[in-house]
Amino acid sequence: MLTEALQRYFGYTTFRPGQQAVIEAVLRGEDVVAVLPTGTGKSLCYQLPTKLLPHATLIVSPLLSLMQDQVEQLKKMGERRVIALNSFLNRAQKQHVLATLSQYEFIFTSPEMLQQPDVRAVLQTLPLSLIVVDEAHCLSQWGFDFRPDYLQIADVFQQHGRPGILALSATATQQVLADIKHYLRLNEPFELIQSVDRPNIRLMRERFTTQEEKLQWAFSYIEAAKGAGILYTQSRKKCEHYAQQLLARHVRVAYYHAGMDMYDRQLIQQQFIAGELDWIVATNAFGMGVHKDNIRHVLHDVFPATVANYMQEIGRAGRDGEPAIAVLLYAQGDEQLVTYVATEDIPNDVQVDLYTQQVDPYDIVRHGAASDTQFRVLHYWLQQKNAQQVKHLLGELRLEKRKQIEAMQQIVSTAACLRQLVVNAFGQVVEEKPTECCINCGATYELHVVMDKKAPLAMDVNWQMRLHALFPL
Amino acid sequence: MKFKQLLLYLLQSFREERTVSAPYHLLKGKRSGQTIQDVGLFSLYAYFGILPKLARTRFDEAIDELVQEGRLTVYEDGYYMVHQTINEAPPYYDGWHYRGHEHVFFARLSLAVQTLSQQQAGDLRFVPLQKDEAVQQYVRDFLRWAHYETGTIGRVLKEELMLVCSELSEQQAQRLLLRLSGAHVTGYSWAQLALFYDETQLDTQLSFVSVLHTVLAHIERLNVPLLQALTQHIKVDTVVTHSALQTAQLYNEGHTLEQIAQLRRLKISTIEDHIVEMAMSDATFSLAPFVNEQDVANVQMLVEQLQTRKLKPLKEHLPHMSYFQLRLILAKGGRSSC
Ligand SMILES: [Zn+2]
Numbered sequence: 001m002l003t004e005a006l007q008r009y010f011g012y013t014t015f016r017p018g019q020q021a022v023i024e025a026v027l028r029g030e031d032v033v034a035v036l037p038t039g040t041g042k043s044l045c046y047q048l049p050t051k052l053l054p055h056a057t058l059i060v061s062p063l064l065s066l067m068q069d070q071v072e073q074l075k076k077m078g079e080r081r082v083i084a085l086n087s088f089l090n091r092a093q094k095q096h097v098l099a100t101l102s103q104y105e106f107i108f109t110s111p112e113m114l115q116q117p118d119v120r121a122v123l124q125t126l127p128l129s130l131i132v133v134d135e136a137h138c139l140s141q142w143g144f145d146f147r148p149d150y151l152q153i154a155d156v157f158q159q160h161g162r163p164g165i166l167a168l169s170a171t172a173t174q175q176v177l178a179d180i181k182h183y184l185r186l187n188e189p190f191e192l193i194q195s196v197d198r199p200n201i202r203l204m205r206e207r208f209t210t211q212e213e214k215l216q217w218a219f220s221y222i223e224a225a226k227g228a229g230i231l232y233t234q235s236r237k238k239c240e241h242y243a244q245q246l247l248a249r250h251v252r253v254a255y256y257h258a259g260m261d262m263y264d265r266q267l268i269q270q271q272f273i274a275g276e277l278d279w280i281v282a283t284n285a286f287g288m289g290v291h292k293d294n295i296r297h298v299l300h301d302v303f304p305a306t307v308a309n310y311m312q313e314i315g316r317a318g319r320d321g322e323p324a325i326a327v328l329l330y331a332q333g334d335e336q337l338v339t340y341v342a343t344e345d346i347p348n349d350v351q352v353d354l355y356t357q358q359v360d361p362y363d364i365v366r367h368g369a370a371s372d373t374q375f376r377v378l379h380y381w382l383q384q385k386n387a388q389q390v391k392h393l394l395g396e397l398r399l400e401k402r403k404q405i406e407a408m409q410q411i412v413s414t415a416a417c418l419r420q421l422v423v424n425a426f427g428q429v430v431e432e433k434p435t436e437c438c439i440n441c442g443a444t445y446e447l448h449v450v451m452d453k454k455a456p457l458a459m460d461v462n463w464q465m466r467l468h469a470l471f472p473l
Numbered sequence: 474m475k476f477k478q479l480l481l482y483l484l485q486s487f488r489e490e491r492t493v494s495a496p497y498h499l500l501k502g503k504r505s506g507q508t509i510q511d512v513g514l515f516s517l518y519a520y521f522g523i524l525p526k527l528a529r530t531r532f533d534e535a536i537d538e539l540v541q542e543g544r545l546t547v548y549e550d551g552y553y554m555v556h557q558t559i560n561e562a563p564p565y566y567d568g569w570h571y572r573g574h575e576h577v578f579f580a581r582l583s584l585a586v587q588t589l590s591q592q593q594a595g596d597l598r599f600v601p602l603q604k605d606e607a608v609q610q611y612v613r614d615f616l617r618w619a620h621y622e623t624g625t626i627g628r629v630l631k632e633e634l635m636l637v638c639s640e641l642s643e644q645q646a647q648r649l650l651l652r653l654s655g656a657h658v659t660g661y662s663w664a665q666l667a668l669f670y671d672e673t674q675l676d677t678q679l680s681f682v683s684v685l686h687t688v689l690a691h692i693e694r695l696n697v698p699l700l701q702a703l704t705q706h707i708k709v710d711t712v713v714t715h716s717a718l719q720t721a722q723l724y725n726e727g728h729t730l731e732q733i734a735q736l737r738r739l740k741i742s743t744i745e746d747h748i749v750e751m752a753m754s755d756a757t758f759s760l761a762p763f764v765n766e767q768d769v770a771n772v773q774m775l776v777e778q779l780q781t782r783k784l785k786p787l788k789e790h791l792p793h794m795s796y797f798q799l800r801l802i803l804a805k806g807g808r809s810s811c
Contacts, residue, residue: 068604076598088606240664247668254665263580264662266602271659289600457658459669463638463646470590470655471631 002048009051010077016041018194022166023048025190026130029164033136033180035172035193037315042168043070046132050105053129055163059108060153061134064088067108069289074106081105085113098122111149114156123156128163133184136167140179154185165189170196170308173427196311196426200318203418203438204327204445205411214331215242218299221327222279223249227449228272229297231281232313234341238301243281253279256286275454287313293320296449299327302334303412305342306404307425310411323436323447330412335405342401347374349391355379356387417441474563476675477535479520481544482559486515490783492551497532500524502572504714506746513753513804514782518569523682524675525573531675564683567690574707575685580605581703583653583660584612586634589627590655602654615702626699633697640691645684652681720747745797752804760805764798772802 002020006012015023019041022034026049036042050057061067067084074082083104085097101107101122113119133139139150167180172193181189208214222231223246233239236257243255254268254277271277273292280286284304298317304310310328318324347355351370355361355378364370370378381390411421418438423430436443457469474482483496491511498508502522512521539545544557584603591599601609619626638646651669654660667674689707692700716739723733730748734741752758760769768791775790776782787799 072600076600078598093606254662260662260664262604263583263602264664266604267654267660267662270602270654274659276659459651459661459665462643463650464635466647466650466653466658467631467634467638469658470586470650470653471593471627473593473628473631 005052006048009048010044016044018192019044022190022192025192026164026166027052031164031184031186031189032166033169033177033186033189033191033193034166035169035177035196037170037194037196037198037311043073045168046130046166047074047106049130055127055129056102056105056107057130057132058123058128059106059132059134060111060114061108062111062138062150063135063288064110065288066134067110071106071108072289073291079106083107085109085119087112101126111153114153115149120156124158130163131157131165133165133167135170136180136184137169137171137176139183140176151183154183170312171426172196176427193428195423195428195431197419197423197428197430198315198318199432199434200321201314201324201326202436202443203314203422204325204443205418205439206327206329207412208329208331211331211333214301214329215245218301218329219245219249221299222246222251222253222297225278225297226447226451227278227296228275228292228294229279229299230286230295230313230316231279231299231301232284232286232304233281233301234283234337236283239281239283242301246279246281251279252277253281256280256282258283258285271456274456276456278453284309284313287316290316292316294322295319296322296324296447297327298324299329301329302338303328303330303408305338305401305408307407307411307422310408311422311426325445325447328412334412335409338408339402339405342405343398345371345373345377346394346398346401347378348394351378352382352387352391352394355382415440474561474679475672476679477539478559478561479563479679480532480535481539481555481557482561482563483517483520484545484553485555485559486517487511488515488781489552489554490781493536493545493547493553494551496520497527497529500527500532502568506750509714509750509753510746510800510804512569513749514800519563519566521568522572523566523568524679527675564680565687565690566683567686570708571686571689572709574709575682575689577608578689578704578707579652579685580608581611581615582700584608585615585630585699585703586653587655588612588616589621589630590658592621592624593627594656596656599656602660611705618702619699630699633695633700636695636697637688637691637700640695641684641687645687648681648684649688714747714750716743717747717750720744721751724748724751745800749797749800749804752801758805760801763801764794768794768798769802769805772799776803 002023003013003015006015018034018036022032022045025032026045034042034045036045046057046059059070061070064086067086071082071084081104083097083101083106085094085101085107086109089097098118109119114123133150133153139153165184165186167184167186167189169176169180177191180186206214206217208217218231222229231242233242236259239255239257243253246253254271256265256268260268268277268280269286269290272280273290295317298314300310300313304313314326317326347370351364351374354364354369355375358364361379362375365372365375377394378390381393385393407425411418414421417430417433417440419433419441420430433441457466480496483499484493487495495508495511498505499512499517499520500523502525512518536545536547540547545553545555547553580603584601587599587602591597603609603612616626638649641649648666651666652660661669663674663677667677670677689704692704719737720733723736724730728736730741730744733739734744737744748763752760771791772787772794775787779786779790781787782803784796784799788794788796791799
């Protein structure tokens with residue numbers, strides 16, 4: 001029955017592991033916590049039930065880009081009754097959306113929007129079949145992306161007679177799970193916890209004394225590599241610089257970062273998906289919405305600040321299930337750089353005092369005593385807590401970031417199995433090690449790649465030819 | 474024309490009568506009385522607001538380079554002297570009429586092209602590369618209006634583009650096409666185009682604005698109904714500032730300047746600024762209520778004689794005229810024909 005619906009609405013013939021059990025529980029109206037690694041069809045767990053249940057589904061999503069991507073994917077599948085109720089809408093658009101909300105099957109929104117009285121009022125009268133909380137680990141202080149505004153989601157809906165809640169999370173540590181159940185007030189939820197492990201990705205690591213050696217290794221690797229890959233780096237400048245060096249080595253490469261026009265970013269992404277580019281040098285802005293299954297390599301120029309980010313970024317490789325390689329690069333001193341970048345936005349105690357002493361707190365930004373981001377953090381917390389509490393909280397936050405970085409440093413320095421270490425960080429264990437496991441288990445760089453190169457139309461063809469390629473008829 | 478060349482050309486056009494920042498405000502399309510009046514005074518309509526996102530640091534860098542290359546001297550008070558005469562005129566721009574909206578036109582065009590190219594390829598499951606909701610809505614309406622379901626308008630759009638492109642230079646047409654994407658062709662980023670043409674990204678973007686302005690001018694003239702439908706509200710022909718618009722309304726209702734000043738609780742000089750803006754923006758604006766024909770002729774002759782558009786020397790020769798009257802005549806007289 002369910003497989004029939006799957007075929008009818010989505011054109012698939014089988015479920016991926018875990019999907020069916022979650023969907024069945026959702027259809028029974030139960031609360032559900034599902035931990036599924038990214039790229040394993042998380043969204044289907046609410047998309048299919050929505051088609052089968054009588055009323056709409058509300059999806060609360062913390063990231064605008066994630067929301068936009070999910071909306072686009074649904075529209076691409078021909079789903080028209082999709083709406084995103086987010087801060088991109090102006091006043092008039094928002095009023096219009098609210099007035100016509102009952103027409104939609106999929107309603108995406110952000111935790112911030114849920115706090116607005118007019119949005120709440122409409123949602124409380126709207127018949128819903130299901131509430132989805134995406135990236136639910138964001139509501140745990142123990143999670144890597146704690147979002148305080150997530151804590152209030154449960155307040156929007158009455159405990160009695162509310163529809164089932166499906167909480168989707170990428171982490172399954174006991175603390176995170178306990179927080180999710182507690183703050184969402186879940187009612188004896190059905191739990192499905194799938195391994196975050198991606199056995200087809202080999203976890204490699206290379207250590208160097210100098211930055212120069214590290215880069216030379218990376219460039220040589222990329223030059224010789226077969227199949228598509230991503231080189232992640234930290235700054236926009238480095239993206240551009242590395243791409244330039246690789247272009248000089250005749251690699252089909254482009255850079256990608258958030259400083260580019262939206263349209264430019266889309267073009268580069270499209271070229272990569274179409275197989276016209278082999279490599280992307282990117283900041284962590286790249287990845288969301290890149291639906292390319294045959295990425296074979298992910299390199300990290302500098303290690304990410306959290307294990308979660310590391311997993312998410314390497315998880316973009318090998319979506320097709322074929323072997324892929326992730327290489328974590330390290331040169332002496334990288335940890336200082338990572339720590340600096342990860343903690344620079346957290347205000348210090350002096351800044352907390354400065355904020356409270358000013359008549360116009362924004363003066364601390366005007367006088368150069370704090371960055372805009374630091375100001376926003378201060379502003380948010382000092383509305384709800386006193387200075388002493390905020391200092392304590394920021395201290396904890398710094399500590400948490402350092403702990404995350406230390407966990408990554410361990411992966412950088414360990415002589416033990418990388419896979420076990422990474423998977424343990426998510427509160428899970430490796431069930432069975434693949435043959436090609438990690439650098440410390442003797443995995444190799446040998447990869448048999450079926451090439452998927454597409455030569456784009458040459459740039460210097462005349463305009464008539466390019467126009468004809470766009471419109472062959 | 475490269476960015477630095479254009480800067481020198483503009484500095485030259487300001488006749489060293491403004492500070493070195495004047496081209497920056499002009500290119501950004503700053504909506505201040507000074508910049509807008511300068512557009513009229515120095516006849517710089519074409520370049521107003523052609524780089525709305527230009528960063529000050531990028532501008533300063535270019536100025537520094539020009540100084541180092543010995544093509545420009547900047548004095549401590551911000552005034553300058555140009556050492557190299559630029560005789561080559563910049564390519565076609567019509568900044569005054571488009572003010573950055575040309576990029577909205579391009580966004581619509583590119584989405585229409587992507588959609589219709591996908592339709593010809595028989596695959597309508599695609600992710601639009603243009604993310605702006607207003608653009609997507611516009612193109613949806615456009616496609617419905619054009620009876621997209623018949624499956625033939627891709628062919629018509631192709632013919633219209635062919636017609637417009639054959640009016641452009643080979644390279645201009647190539648630049649336009651290289652930014653467009655479809656089912657089996659992907660457009661190129663600014664960085665990729667800059668590498669291809671061996672120029673800076675800013676130069677690439679600057680050329681592209683000229684291409685778009687040229688394309689828009691041809692669309693207006695040629696029989697290309699689909700392309701014309703994509704240009705709605707792209708061209709502006711109103712006064713610039715919101716405040717000036719309110720003044721214009723009262724003025725057109727027949728109020729005197731004094732009455733408007735009183736009604737709006739503004740200084741009379743501010744209202745005069747607005748009137749000057751109106752004179753510049755509205756081709757049909759009549760100077761008759763403010764100056765007589767003889768005065769206009771006198772001022773124009775004097776500008777030729779003295780080779781200046783500075784108010785002070787003009788006023789010395791025509792003491793019976795007010796600064797307001799002089800500015801009005803200069804604003805109207807400096808209007809470019811296009
Ligand atoms: Zn291992």
